[in-house]
Amino acid sequence: MSELRVVDTAVEPFDTVTLSPDRVEYDDGQLTAVYPSDADTETFRVALFEYGGEADAVDLPEDSAVLSVGEGVVVALVPETAYHGGGGA
Amino acid sequence: MTVALDPDTVEAARNRDGAPAEDRPERIADALGGPTVGRGEGDPLAAENYARYPDADNPESLSNPKWSPLLRSLLDHSAVTDFEDAANELAGAEGGPNLEQWTEAIRRAASALQIDPPFDDGDGGDDARDTLTTVLGHPVPDNAEPTNPILVAECYVAGLSVSEAATVLSEYTDRDIQPMKVRDILKQVDLLPGHEGEGPKTSEEEDIRLGGTTVKNRDSPSEGESGGLSVNVNDF
Numbered sequence: 618m619s620e621l622r623v624v625d626t627a628v629e630p631f632d633t634v635t636l637s638p639d640r641v642e643y644d645d646g647q648l649t650a651v652y653p654s655d656a657d658t659e660t661f662r663v664a665l666f667e668y669g670g671e672a673d674a675v676d677l678p679e680d681s682a683v684l685s686v687g688e689g690v691v692v693a694l695v696p697e698t699a700y701h702g703g704g705g706a
Numbered sequence: 707m708t709v710a711l712d713p714d715t716v717e718a719a720r721n722r723d724g725a726p727a728e729d730r731p732e733r734i735a736d737a738l739g740g741p742t743v744g745r746g747e748g749d750p751l752a753a754e755n756y757a758r759y760p761d762a763d764n765p766e767s768l769s770n771p772k773w774s775p776l777l778r779s780l781l782d783h784s785a786v787t788d789f790e791d792a793a794n795e796l797a798g799a800e801g802g803p804n805l806e807q808w809t810e811a812i813r814r815a816a817s818a819l820q821i822d823p824p825f826d827d828g829d830g831g832d833d834a835r836d837t838l839t840t841v842l843g844h845p846v847p848d849n850a851e852p853t854n855p856i857l858v859a860e861c862y863v864a865g866l867s868v869s870e871a872a873t874v875l876s877e878y879t880d881r882d883i884q885p886m887k888v889r890d891i892l893k894q895v896d897l898l899p900g901h902e903g904e905g906p907k908t909s910e911e912e913d914i915r916l917g918g919t920t921v922k923n924r925d926s927p928s929e930g931e932s933g934g935l936s937v938n939v940n941d942f
Contacts, residue, residue, distance in 0.1 A: 630769035630811075631766075631769050631818055662769065662818055664769035664770050665767050665770060667761060667764065667767055678771060695769075695771060699771045700774070700819050700820070701819075701820055702774075
């Protein structure tokens with residue numbers, strides 16, 4: 618029998634969460650994630666990516682996880698390391 | 707150091723009636739013409755054009771790490787002296803997210819991006835002093851009063867307009883010097899018209915003395931060869 622770790626927290630843009638992104642759900646600012654307690658985890662930051670108008674695509678940094686799409690905004694978990702490279706997506 | 711105001715200089719100063727001198731040295735335009743903070747005001751500080759700025763209605767869009775270069779450039783800009791300045795540059799017109807929301811978003815983005823803004827020192831006063839020094843072409847004594855007629859006159863004769871002089875002197879001393887005050891002082895020292903028609907001058911008006919400083923009106927033909935106004939800036 619394997620132990621599962623559950624993350625259930627309210628998040629907003631710029632917040633950081635540390636989890637394994639295999640199974641993540643997101644609804645109106647509430648994030649839940651479930652993963653084996655021995656899984657590798659990573660620190661992510663909640664970020665918004667806008668689309669629409671002239672931009673019908675968004676560039677997400679590598680290893681990002683999409684949380685939601687709608688109303689011109691993609692909400693995603695972005696690896697914290699993407700913020701330290703000086704350029705991002 | 708003495709600044710001699712010959713009749714041509716005085717006449718030119720009076721004729722421009724508070725406007726900036728058209729032929730002023732380039733260093734003054736450079737010192738004053740610093741970039742303006744504020745979205746849509748002057749040139750953008752952190753991009754080629756404002757279309758490359760984040761959505762004015764969505765401060766949280768700064769959570770996208772692609773804004774890292776723009777934010778670094780903005781926070782490192784000499785015209786940005788605090789997070790509120792940065793917020794003013796990125797925020798849109800009234801009716802959108804307020805400055806507090808933008809300020810908070812910029813703070814959080816800077817933290818996420820590990821940007822260490824250079825404006826912790828609060829050195830805006832030094833910048834203002836540098837501007838005044840550049841305008842005048844020499845350092846200003848520490849205790850110079852912003853309403854000292856010699857200082858005001860020198861700013862004006864250097865080529866500043868009345869409102870520019872008020873701004874520079876206000877920033878230099880962190881006091882609110884209104885353009886009307888500058889105009890009044892310039893009238894007192896006859897660098898602007900409007901003083902002489904108000905009745906006969908008293909002896910105090912002929913020789914204005916403030917804080918030990920003497921500004922001597924030498925318009926009288928009996929006073930020296932050059933006429934005009936002679937100002938001794940050693941008397942600051």
